[in-house]
Amino acid sequence: MASAQSFVSGFSLDLGPLKEPLGFIRVLEWVFTIFAFATTGGYSGTTHISFRCSAQTLLDVKALFGYPFRLPASPFKIPICNTSQFNTTYLQGDFSSSAEFFVCVGVFGLLYCTATLILYLGFQNVYRQTSRGPIIDLLMTAAFAFLWLVSSSAWGKGLTDVKWATNPYHLAEFYPNCEAGEFPSMGRLNASVIFGFLNLILWAGNCWFIYKETPFHKDPSQPTTVEEGGAPGPQSFP
Numbered sequence: 001m002a003s004a005q006s007f008v009s010g011f012s013l014d015l016g017p018l019k020e021p022l023g024f025i026r027v028l029e030w031v032f033t034i035f036a037f038a039t040t041g042g043y044s045g046t047t048h049i050s051f052r053c054s055a056q057t058l059l060d061v062k063a064l065f066g067y068p069f070r071l072p073a074s075p076f077k078i079p080i081c082n083t084s085q086f087n088t089t090y091l092q093g094d095f096s097s098s099a100e101f102f103v104c105v106g107v108f109g110l111l112y113c114t115a116t117l118i119l120y121l122g123f124q125n126v127y128r129q130t131s132r133g134p135i136i137d138l139l140m141t142a143a144f145a146f147l148w149l150v151s152s153s154a155w156g157k158g159l160t161d162v163k164w165a166t167n168p169y170h171l172a173e174f175y176p177n178c179e180a181g182e183f184p185s186m187g188r189l190n191a192s193v194i195f196g197f198l199n200l201i202l203w204a205g206n207c208w209f210i211y212k213e214t215p216f217h218k219d220p221s222q223p224t225t226v227e228e229g230g231a232p233g234p235q236s237f238p
Contacts, residue, residue, distance in 0.1 A: 022206075029206065035195045036195035036198075036199055047063045047168055049168050049181045069099050069162055070095075076090075093161060093162070098155045101151050101154060102152065138211055138214055141203055141206055148200040
């Protein structure tokens with residue numbers, strides 16, 4: 001109970017950091033992170049092939065698929081000519097690992113952005129009290145930048161494979177009496193990859209502004225102190 005009271009008493013809301021690159025870029029990271037994993041995690045699409053048996057009219061066959069893109073879990077039915085029966089078949093390819101990794105990075109990135117924004121805006125004195133806070137922040141931000149690079153590249157390759165596996169022309173080659181139909185809409189997934197690489201740029205660029213908060217950065221405007229005897233003393237860091 002006492003720790004909770006001290007936590008609340010130590011909170012002091014200050015929106016000033018939002019006017020600085022450190023806080024402003026963190027807000028951008030928060031927004032773009034949401035866009036990245038939301039455009040992937042909630043996706044569902046439909047690919048179409050048209051079935052024709054002799055002179056009969058075309059029959060639209062739909063194959064549904066979506067996140068996490070385990071395509072064999074998406075069955076669809078192909079009619080059998082001159083009967084009322086159907087053959088149940090499946091889309092091919094499991095691309096869930098790259099998609100789930102991308103979404104996982106996005107979710108943890110969102111949680112980290114939320115935690116650091118609370119620290120920046122409510123506990124700025126705690127953040128700058130010692131050098132430990134900025135150093136940990138720098139290491140975590142650099143780690144997320146690397147994760148965005150890896151996950152966006154992996155998901156970009158996975159999306160290319162998903163497009164190939166759900167291409168109506170590709171599907172029509174496997175089934176007799178079938179023609180390519182309507183393509184699935186992939187604009188949302190294309191946007192997710194773009195948001196992933198935008199996050200890479202934001203998180204990598206933000207490392208510089210966090211680095212300036214650490215003792216590793218030497219301020220050129222900070223004068224060198226001179227101790228007694230004329231010997232220069234140690235420089236102080238902001």
